[in-house]
Amino acid sequence: MSEVTRMALSVDTAMADAATAAPLLAASEPGDRAGWLRAIADRLDGDAEALIALAARETHLTEPRLRGELVRTTFQLRLFAEVVEEGRYLGAIIDHADPDWPMGARPDLRRMLRPLGPAAVYAASNFPFAFSVAGGDTAAAIAAGAPVVVKAHSAHPELSRAVAAHVDSALALSGAPRGAFALVEGREAGRELVLDARLTVATFTGSLSGGRALYDLASARPEPIPFYGELGSVNPVFVTHAAASARPEEIARGFAASMTLGVGQFCTKPGVLFVPEDSAMTPLVVEAVRASVGGPMLSGAIRDGYYASLDPLADREGVELLAGSSARSDQPTPTVYGTDVTTFLAHPEELLEEHFGPAALIVRYRAEGDLLDAARSLRGQLTATVQGEDGDRIGELVELLAVKAGRVLWNGWPTGVSVTYAQQHGGPFPATTAPHFTSVGTTSIGRFLRPVAYQDTPDALLPPALRDANPWGVPRLVDGRQTE
Amino acid sequence: MSEVTRMALSVDTAMADAATAAPLLAASEPGDRAGWLRAIADRLDGDAEALIALAARETHLTEPRLRGELVRTTFQLRLFAEVVEEGRYLGAIIDHADPDWPMGARPDLRRMLRPLGPAAVYAASNFPFAFSVAGGDTAAAIAAGAPVVVKAHSAHPELSRAVAAHVDSALALSGAPRGAFALVEGREAGRELVLDARLTVATFTGSLSGGRALYDLASARPEPIPFYGELGSVNPVFVTHAAASARPEEIARGFAASMTLGVGQFCTKPGVLFVPEDSAMTPLVVEAVRASVGGPMLSGAIRDGYYASLDPLADREGVELLAGSSARSDQPTPTVYGTDVTTFLAHPEELLEEHFGPAALIVRYRAEGDLLDAARSLRGQLTATVQGEDGDRIGELVELLAVKAGRVLWNGWPTGVSVTYAQQHGGPFPATTAPHFTSVGTTSIGRFLRPVAYQDTPDALLPPALRDANPWGVPRLVDGRQTE
Numbered sequence: 007m008s009e010v011t012r013m014a015l016s017v018d019t020a021m022a023d024a025a026t027a028a029p030l031l032a033a034s035e036p037g038d039r040a041g042w043l044r045a046i047a048d049r050l051d052g053d054a055e056a057l058i059a060l061a062a063r064e065t066h067l068t069e070p071r072l073r074g075e076l077v078r079t080t081f082q083l084r085l086f087a088e089v090v091e092e093g094r095y096l097g098a099i100i101d102h103a104d105p106d107w108p109m110g111a112r113p114d115l116r117r118m119l120r121p122l123g124p125a126a127v128y129a130a131s132n133f134p135f136a137f138s139v140a141g142g143d144t145a146a147a148i149a150a151g152a153p154v155v156v157k158a159h160s161a162h163p164e165l166s167r168a169v170a171a172h173v174d175s176a177l178a179l180s181g182a183p184r185g186a187f188a189l190v191e192g193r194e195a196g197r198e199l200v201l202d203a204r205l206t207v208a209t210f211t212g213s214l215s216g217g218r219a220l221y222d223l224a225s226a227r228p229e230p231i232p233f234y235g236e237l238g239s240v241n242p243v244f245v246t247h248a249a250a251s252a253r254p255e256e257i258a259r260g261f262a263a264s265m266t267l268g269v270g271q272f273c274t275k276p277g278v279l280f281v282p283e284d285s286a287m288t289p290l291v292v293e294a295v296r297a298s299v300g301g302p303m304l305s306g307a308i309r310d311g312y313y314a315s316l317d318p319l320a321d322r323e324g325v326e327l328l329a330g331s332s333a334r335s336d337q338p339t340p341t342v343y344g345t346d347v348t349t350f351l352a353h354p355e356e357l358l359e360e361h362f363g364p365a366a367l368i369v370r371y372r373a374e375g376d377l378l379d380a381a382r383s384l385r386g387q388l389t390a391t392v393q394g395e396d397g398d399r400i401g402e403l404v405e406l407l408a409v410k411a412g413r414v415l416w417n418g419w420p421t422g423v424s425v426t427y428a429q430q431h432g433g434p435f436p437a438t439t440a441p442h443f444t445s446v447g448t449t450s451i452g453r454f455l456r457p458v459a460y461q462d463t464p465d466a467l468l469p470p471a472l473r474d475a476n477p478w479g480v481p482r483l484v485d486g487r488q489t490e
Numbered sequence: 491m492s493e494v495t496r497m498a499l500s501v502d503t504a505m506a507d508a509a510t511a512a513p514l515l516a517a518s519e520p521g522d523r524a525g526w527l528r529a530i531a532d533r534l535d536g537d538a539e540a541l542i543a544l545a546a547r548e549t550h551l552t553e554p555r556l557r558g559e560l561v562r563t564t565f566q567l568r569l570f571a572e573v574v575e576e577g578r579y580l581g582a583i584i585d586h587a588d589p590d591w592p593m594g595a596r597p598d599l600r601r602m603l604r605p606l607g608p609a610a611v612y613a614a615s616n617f618p619f620a621f622s623v624a625g626g627d628t629a630a631a632i633a634a635g636a637p638v639v640v641k642a643h644s645a646h647p648e649l650s651r652a653v654a655a656h657v658d659s660a661l662a663l664s665g666a667p668r669g670a671f672a673l674v675e676g677r678e679a680g681r682e683l684v685l686d687a688r689l690t691v692a693t694f695t696g697s698l699s700g701g702r703a704l705y706d707l708a709s710a711r712p713e714p715i716p717f718y719g720e721l722g723s724v725n726p727v728f729v730t731h732a733a734a735s736a737r738p739e740e741i742a743r744g745f746a747a748s749m750t751l752g753v754g755q756f757c758t759k760p761g762v763l764f765v766p767e768d769s770a771m772t773p774l775v776v777e778a779v780r781a782s783v784g785g786p787m788l789s790g791a792i793r794d795g796y797y798a799s800l801d802p803l804a805d806r807e808g809v810e811l812l813a814g815s816s817a818r819s820d821q822p823t824p825t826v827y828g829t830d831v832t833t834f835l836a837h838p839e840e841l842l843e844e845h846f847g848p849a850a851l852i853v854r855y856r857a858e859g860d861l862l863d864a865a866r867s868l869r870g871q872l873t874a875t876v877q878g879e880d881g882d883r884i885g886e887l888v889e890l891l892a893v894k895a896g897r898v899l900w901n902g903w904p905t906g907v908s909v910t911y912a913q914q915h916g917g918p919f920p921a922t923t924a925p926h927f928t929s930v931g932t933t934s935i936g937r938f939l940r941p942v943a944y945q946d947t948p949d950a951l952l953p954p955a956l957r958d959a960n961p962w963g964v965p966r967l968v969d970g971r972q973t974e
Contacts, residue, residue: 100912115912225709404947408944411942412942427969428600428943443941452926458914461899488578
């Protein structure tokens, strides 16, 4: 990798360039944007070894973990290129004029999704590739045709600049307009960015406090803009009596592996586990967690925040430390607390606070009805998991969890979020600020789009996706019927 | 129509009932909800004469206008019933497990849209049927499976209660759960409603100040909720030189008719008209407006607000009164001001304020470039219209307008919003607070839904729309391919 010397851009310059680029991106062809996305993926893959080494130095994440994350990142860019070329994401609908429409003659109406305009992407600390400079939000925005200004995360500044340099080069060499992408740095730039009048949408992955502060700024603007914040989740796991009897070791090992993966620094880390009181689950989980390894965290600030978040557990009567330690260390040890369901239901808000690191709470319950009460006490979640067996009469719990979470899992673990068409990474507040949307999967493009309808507009003035000849071959709903 | 004696519900009671009903609605079958929607439509049609007479008394709108609005309202309820039965609105996506998925083996993931939960609908003054108690928002929420608490508009209280009584009866007789619908009244109830912790989403149609106040409350909640406010629009119309030469009388008549329809009390009323300086347009428009009739407004408060909104025009140097009057009257006269494009571009914010009533501003321009400058000065709009001719080289203007507005019209008039699949009634702020969404057309259901993904979940625990056998026959995207 060549040495990166890159001038930090001011927010004003970045946004001025983005505003200039916006109409050019909006007018670009799907094949153009697909080419840009693939060019970025190719550049990153071509420099993988150096990027992974740099990421490992800055984040303390392991090389295999980072290698997998880069694979995911470039796969995602290429998958979005396919989605753009296919065109279904445009949601094109054509209603031909109809003099006999029952409410009165209707005009010719044609609707499609179009890019919102300049977008801000606030990078995350814990996915230095997949939720950072060239991560899912950037891929989705470029796919949509929205210029992106990324606010780098301070935990991996050199990697951010190196990836940005690759994105710059890839976009320039593949013919993207100047201003389609920019990187800005620093907390003050982040604040300035969300307040910039030219900004039309922002996405954020990070802490509840940081995300809420930016959401409040976005909402209080003279012209509010959509803000898609993914803020926090404890990702509860519910183990039925039958599952605890049938597969106790497997569940204990699976839980310990998921909660300690990446030193517990995943938004989908399972942070609370409900197990039958009269089962062998608790000692088995404790054993599995004790056998897991900790490690250095992403940054000193994140480590300090992690330990501070344990205080309420350490101080709460009725909650006991079962494994690990709340004593500060440079390399936190996997840590588990335990309590009973009565204590839990008396203090659900406090005991459901997120601990961003390798800690979890085991809650021992008696009857299946306790699980329903526990599910009702949940705030919004990214995920909720049931470990069950075929005979379990668990429909009511699954239904309750689907009301609380964006993704419901059966006999799996919430970490390792696959990028697919059906994936949903979102949920009611505080999981996200915008429950309609997702930040993972192909439907995440929708965050950067808004519908526009054209009434009785001549063919030549319509966007190609809405013209009679359908030159891009976009799937469309025509007079209420889907056309492939 | 029987006399309506109806206890006003407290917000707390209404929301408690809605929260109880929410899981029952979420679990209801499409055929159930379609039946409820049709039952409401049938009840309203069955009492049409009495309802129209009551509406005319309270709103001062004409009987033909109200009759057409009721047709639209019951059509909309029935169209949504069809949409629910068809099931495409669920956005069902199935990705089967795939060990060879390029980023790593993927699990079975199945996604669909599910109801958000209890919804608040703030009724509008100007559509006592179509955007009020049993209007589009209520229809969309019930279609989605979300219980609705409607905040009645104070301008037609008796009609609100009469319609609510019909909705109550229709829902009860067609088997809907108690709590699926409620009506509350009064400003304080409106405030309490948006702050209720059980509420998950709110929709609003009304003034910029009222909508912004509710949006701010919704955003500042401990758990913010989506708020879909439709707040204001001036719906600019751009007449090209060629159109002004070819069809001056037709355009003048069309504009006057659209701006004075319903005494100018439409959110899509065209409030500013750009015409060539060197054309006959201005005197023709003035003549057509002078030939139009005014009338009583919806309420005294709305009339007072209308006159107050004219003050900046009346006081602005370079703006002249061309027809009508800014002098207060119980039955405002259609009124037109005129100015030149230089004055307009010097004060666009002030001259683009909405006047909710029969007033508009004519702006005289010289070159087509003036139209581009004027378009760039616009804030977000519900609609933007071009009156042009086939030879016009107008692509850049149309493209600019598509960035500013939710609907772009060619040689039409923005009032009279058809309810169809492709309709879009929304736009960037201040047209709406949520540019991704629409409040008219079948896609308006999306405001009351959020995606949920199920991972590796046994068939029996999945919602029917995601089961292998697809018992409801829902269109689905399976492994990236659409199935009808």
